[in-house]
Amino acid sequence: MIHQTVEVVVPISFMYKNRVGRYLQHYLNGLKEKKILGSKCSGCGRVVVPPRSACGRCYGVMDELVELPQEGKLVNWTVCYVKMESGEFKRLESPYVIGMIQLEGCDALLSAKVLEVEPENVKIGMKVKAIWKEETTGDYTDLVGFVPL
Amino acid sequence: MKRRVAIVGYKLIKNTKASVWTRERIYYELSRALLEELEITRDKVDTFIFGSNDFADGRTISECYLIQRIGAHMKDESKVEQEALNACVYAWMRIQSGEYDTAMIGMVSLASSQFKPLLVQNHVLDPVYERPRGLINYYSAAAFQARAYMERFKNFTESHIARYAEKGYRNALKNQYSLQVIPPSLEKIENSEPIYLPIRELEVAPYADGGGVVLLASEEKAKKLTKKPVWIDGFASIEDTYWIGERDLVKLDGLREAGKRAYKMAGIKNPEKEISFAEIQTFFASEEPIIAEALGLFDEGSGAEVIEKGLSEINGKLPVNPSGGSFGGNPMGGTSLLGLINAVKQLRGEADDFQVKNPKRALVHAQDGVCAQQNTVMILSTGGEK
Numbered sequence: 272m273i274h275q276t277v278e279v280v281v282p283i284s285f286m287y288k289n290r291v292g293r294y295l296q297h298y299l300n301g302l303k304e305k306k307i308l309g310s311k312c313s314g315c316g317r318v319v320v321p322p323r324s325a326c327g328r329c330y331g332v333m334d335e336l337v338e339l340p341q342e343g344k345l346v347n348w349t350v351c352y353v354k355m356e357s358g359e360f361k362r363l364e365s366p367y368v369i370g371m372i373q374l375e376g377c378d379a380l381l382s383a384k385v386l387e388v389e390p391e392n393v394k395i396g397m398k399v400k401a402i403w404k405e406e407t408t409g410d411y412t413d414l415v416g417f418v419p420l
Numbered sequence: 421m422k423r424r425v426a427i428v429g430y431k432l433i434k435n436t437k438a439s440v441w442t443r444e445r446i447y448y449e450l451s452r453a454l455l456e457e458l459e460i461t462r463d464k465v466d467t468f469i470f471g472s473n474d475f476a477d478g479r480t481i482s483e484c485y486l487i488q489r490i491g492a493h494m495k496d497e498s499k500v501e502q503e504a505l506n507a508c509v510y511a512w513m514r515i516q517s518g519e520y521d522t523a524m525i526g527m528v529s530l531a532s533s534q535f536k537p538l539l540v541q542n543h544v545l546d547p548v549y550e551r552p553r554g555l556i557n558y559y560s561a562a563a564f565q566a567r568a569y570m571e572r573f574k575n576f577t578e579s580h581i582a583r584y585a586e587k588g589y590r591n592a593l594k595n596q597y598s599l600q601v602i603p604p605s606l607e608k609i610e611n612s613e614p615i616y617l618p619i620r621e622l623e624v625a626p627y628a629d630g631g632g633v634v635l636l637a638s639e640e641k642a643k644k645l646t647k648k649p650v651w652i653d654g655f656a657s658i659e660d661t662y663w664i665g666e667r668d669l670v671k672l673d674g675l676r677e678a679g680k681r682a683y684k685m686a687g688i689k690n691p692e693k694e695i696s697f698a699e700i701q702t703f704f705a706s707e708e709p710i711i712a713e714a715l716g717l718f719d720e721g722s723g724a725e726v727i728e729k730g731l732s733e734i735n736g737k738l739p740v741n742p743s744g745g746s747f748g749g750n751p752m753g754g755t756s757l758l759g760l761i762n763a764v765k766q767l768r769g770e771a772d773d774f775q776v777k778n779p780k781r782a783l784v785h786a787q788d789g790v791c792a793q794q795n796t797v798m799i800l801s802t803g804g805e806k
Contacts, residue, residue, distance in 0.1 A: 281478065347564045371665060
């Protein structure tokens with residue numbers, strides 16, 4: 272009779288190189304110039320951010336790149352208390368706010384950190400504006416987040 | 421003309437934090453037990469369908485190892501890389517083809533002891549935008565969804581989310597196949613550690629090792645195999661777009677559409693009246709009212725009232741997750757198969773302490789992806805007039 276289970280630990284490590292595609296490439300180039308780019312659907316006119324080629328509603332081609340305003344409205348938010356490390360949540364010392372932001376003229380919401388505001392002061396509908404790294408490199412971190420106007 | 425298809429038998433293991441049996445052994449024991457109960461050999465099973473996830477299994481084409489354990493060697497076999505309820509849909513289709521009369525479906529997931537579910541979930545995310553940015557994941561998205569519901573229906577508060585979790589734990593204790601944890605008090609749930617507010621630690625369904633097998637059969641075979649067939653009256657499966665910034669997380673258009681189509685197929689006009697109870701798949705307590713409402717089981721925005729008045733309790737007007745649902749343990753990927761089995765138990769009067777009174781029709785729901793991008797809805801019944 273076996274009363275003890277024996278385990279073999281089998282780590283798997285895969286490395287993937289994912290091409291971002293031309294639309295995200297435009298987006299990242301835009302970030303370098305401190306611009307937020309979206310794409311517009313030639314079929315139904317929807318604008319999404321980050322830009323992509325296929326419309327998630329009408330399936331039209333979203334072939335027009337549009338520069339979006341850097342001010343918008345906070346439409347949803349959460350406070351993040353954790354970060355993931357090797358598949359486990361570790362508690363953060365300083366929780367931060369993540370928001371879903373509606374930029375004017377854009378039909379999709381942009382997720383971003385919301386800075387310079389305490390969670391208890393966050394209000395849905397509040398106006399926010401983008402803040403940037405001083406020196407941008409064409410990386411997602413160039414757009415640091417949004418702050419209340 | 422469509423063939424009628426029934427579920428003729430099931431076997432499951434009790435959810436645990438760490439299964440002593442290997443996944444291979446679980447399949448072997450469950451499949452043999454089911455065949456024995458139905459007094460047939462594996463030769464009488466025409467096709468086998470696994471519900472599985474290669475990432476969770478830690479192997480690609482992961483069923484290749486499990487085939488002889490479930491008894492599928494030298495037989496027809498396939499796999500669905502999605503929630504296990506979809507394996508049931510697949511099996512139904514195979515029987516519908518006329519080429520098969522019986523199909524065994526199986527799903528075993530060792531989500532508590534074998535792998536880290538968070539790691540697997542994180543690999544659902546878009547690899548070139550969401551993953552490197554680290555803002556959107558299952559948890560933050562669920563927080564946005566809960567916040568959107570609270571914003572739309574102002575009488576729904578954080579403490580209502582805790583109450584839905586409390587109901588889940590409480591029902592699960594009545595289900596001997598659940599994790600059998602002592603239900604935390606409402607106060608303890610409300611004060612548990614925040615993860616992504618308004619979502620707290622105890623409002624997330626606990627991961628478990630668990631799984632089961634189910635046998636489906638065509639009408640003529642079903643009647644020979646069991647006195648208590650449970651019929652599949654309708655189902656539908658709908659995918660929405662990936663990006664949560666483009667979806668209404670409260671309205672859940674994809675789920676709504678899946679519900680509408682499943683009701684149509686089952687001939688249901690008024691789900692609120694015609695469905696006896698529902699087993700829906702939630703990872704977070706906050707999802708329950710949102711999913712139930714999108715399915716038309718309760719009025720929109722009634723989440724606070726439903727839990728306050730006990731309308732979705734086991735003895736309520738329309739019980740939701742009488743088994744405790746995933747709050748009795750979430751063997752990721754296989755949770756919807758437990759939902760299916762628990763619904764079959766109810767309809768056969770085998771649900772013991774969590775039995776609802778005289779159920780005629782059940783709704784089973786499964787979801788995949790961030791904020792239920794994919795939804796499958798299935799309607800089961802004891803038969804009656806058709």
